[in-house]
Amino acid sequence: MTTIEKAHLINEKYKAFNFIAEALEGGEGLLSGVAVSVKDNVCVNGMQSTAGSKILEGYIPPFDATVVAKCRAEGAGILGKTTQDEFGFGTFNVNTGYGVPLNPHDPERSTGGSSGGAAVVTAVADFPHLAIAESTGGSISCPASFCGVVGITPTYGRTSRWGLIDYANSLDKIGCMGKTVREAALLLTVISGPDKYDSTVLHEPTQDYTSYADGCAEGLKIGVPEEYFGEGVDTGVTEKVWTGIKTLESEGATVTEVSMPFTKHSLSSYYIIAMAEASTNLAKLCGLRYGLHMPLEGNFDEYFSEVRTLGFGEEAKRRIILGTFTRMAGYRDAYYLKALKVRTKVIEDFKRAFKHVDVLAAPTMPVVAPKFSEIAELEPIQHYMMDILTVAPNLAGVPMISVPCGEHLGMPVGLHLMTDHLEEGKLVKAASAVEGAR
């Protein structure tokens, strides 16, 4: 069976793709013989790229995202576009325009989001495969944790965002997933680095991150922030996470407790900034130049309202409305501008912690992947609460990795490791130590 045929099978079983390539091209390089799947919000030249939204149906970008171009240059073949929450708006990958992906460990459970499809394909592919994913507030770590794979979210600006269909530009980071730490580190090595097409990219040259995957935690100082083990974190999850931390200790790391007092403010700051930016990013989608079109009737206002009413899902509409509200005159100071200030406080929290420790360790998600029936009972605010552990590092723009550290209720649990900006090497090192001992 060809890789493409296998991808179709995976899709039939788990609804992991929005688009599958007709043929797998490839060449020589670090990724020779590897099929790379690409989250739907990352543009691939000539492949429909919708970011999981109906409103972008038919949008075929005339360019490759920089990360995709880098993969091709290293010989990878582009397998297709993986499912996601619409524009990244979700934690469980149920807010989609094209069907909901299913967790390979239990199809009645969520894959996590928003890079759900990427995690599924990574978990089940029996061929050489790596996934390009993307995180705004936890969209790589969460599905990696729920599906039991390794997900790396690099430092903000470590990878170019050229070609990424924006959710919240000041938070969006393209990252990667793999079955193992070394595999994920390989893809990170390929996609990192400066790029003239993205003004916000960092100029430091990329490194060979695989060289850090030595399974050794000797000399690493691990900090355990008490705020990440509070109310709402399942004790079964906490137990497995501590097992992971103990492994690090037995592999030579020292473990201390640290405090991150601004953690509790990060969720509201994150959602305000993310929604404010998202609500402006989505304004361009009005059925005029690309994506969903309708018969032209009425004036411009009537036309684009119609297109947007039909094209956007409920969560997208909620975020447009909330995001617009937070930046309106009279509310702007109290919400958007204040959220920006809180963000600097959250960054200070991390900077302070990283003066004393190399790596922070915490649960990736407070629970294992929930059942769809459970998700249906949740209020929007409870959805947002699920991100409580991932939004702070995303807000601070520090790199993070979710690495499997055991199972609870038969479902994978993820250990979340975070380091200071541009310290992806240490991240890979610590994660490989956890993985090696498992």
Add this chain to the structure above:
Amino acid sequence: MKATIGLEIHVHLLTDSKLFCSCRTSLMGKEPNENTCPICLGFPGSKPKANKRAIDHGIVLAKALSCSLVPEIRFSRKNYFYPDMPKNFQITQYEVPLAMNGYVMLGNRKIRIRRVHLEEDPAKLIHVGGDITTARYNHIDYNRAGIPLVEIVTEPDLEDTKEARLFLEKLSVILDHLGVYDPTTEGAIRVDANVSIDGGQRVEVKNITGFRNVEKALNYEVVRQKSMANMGIDVSRETRHFDAESGTTSSLRKKETEDDYGYIIEPDLVKIKLHSEWVDKLTESMPELPDHRIERFIEQYSIGRFQAGIIVNTGLQLSLFYEECCNLYKDPKIVVNWIVTYLLKSLNYERLNIKESKVKPETFVELLKLIDEGVISERTAKELIKEYTVSGESPRKIVKEKNLSLMSEDELHKVVSEVIEENPKAVNDYQSGHVKAAEYLIGQVLRKTRARAAVDTVRKLITDMMESKPR
């Protein structure tokens, strides 16, 4: 009743590429939507990248308007839905503009500049089958989308239409001297004007193109508001549209509150630090400004303030032309006279500016030299300048081809004799003491010679001949 006028002036900055992408800005010979790319069309996945050249221009302009530059600039998103905006937000500057608190002197009057900032131009809407209110549909041309604009916002310091016009003229000359815009491009300057009369509400007239239209729009608006006030009708706060054809304004929408654009920081663009090295380098190489140039002309060329003002305020190209002529010709005063009195008139008549025309310093001074050398009369020169303005041909060549040089003494003698023969009455009048009759005869000679004779020579010949002619 006193009018209070504040202006927001949008100027197309002269750069090769657009503000946030590498598309060309020149629209010469371009099909609609030819100068576009995923960035200026706002394709999902594309990202803007700031054009340093446009920022350079902005810095130089801010300096010329005596503004304080901010230490680092940021761009913001101004959000509103309009079909001319590819992203339904405009990348502009809000919280932190490029520069603030400057001024322009108009004589002794100080017109304060509130802020100067950079932004991208939206696309051009072509209203098909009507105007903005009546067209059935629009065509959108994105060639213009993303062209860099600088917006200059004045305080409401302008007191009448005339002052507003003088201000814009001065601003245009400053821009021209700085080389940051092309005055010949259609729509290179667009103005929004805020007008009120004492105690009245502020009315905004949007999107006026060209100076003459600004003056028309302001005139109309001031008169409209004054007559409403006279009739005891309150002027309401609103946005009005100017119709260039009829020279009138009409209501677009009532405005109860400030527009709310929900600005956010543009997260795709980083802060740009205006470090002193950068700014100093630009300031050092900044071109001479018009006020300074006028003073220098008065000093260096001993010409009058009025004439120096006309040369400089007409535009940079004319100033450069004048100086080049002065290098090639001995007397700067004669040059300025000929430019101000004849050349400009002729250019205006042909609706040309010096840059577009074929007039060149080398050929222009040739004309003056032909007079000095006694080859042509001044009057011939004044005639010749019209043809020269259009063709740009060497005047010496034209004189030769058209046989315009002064007649030889013998030839002229012959013509004068003829005129005296043909006009016995005038001769008679002269001889009876009506000296003025000679002027008539001189006129006749010049007509017959097609001005190929110097007036003084003709006068002398005629009087001599009549004195010696028997009664």
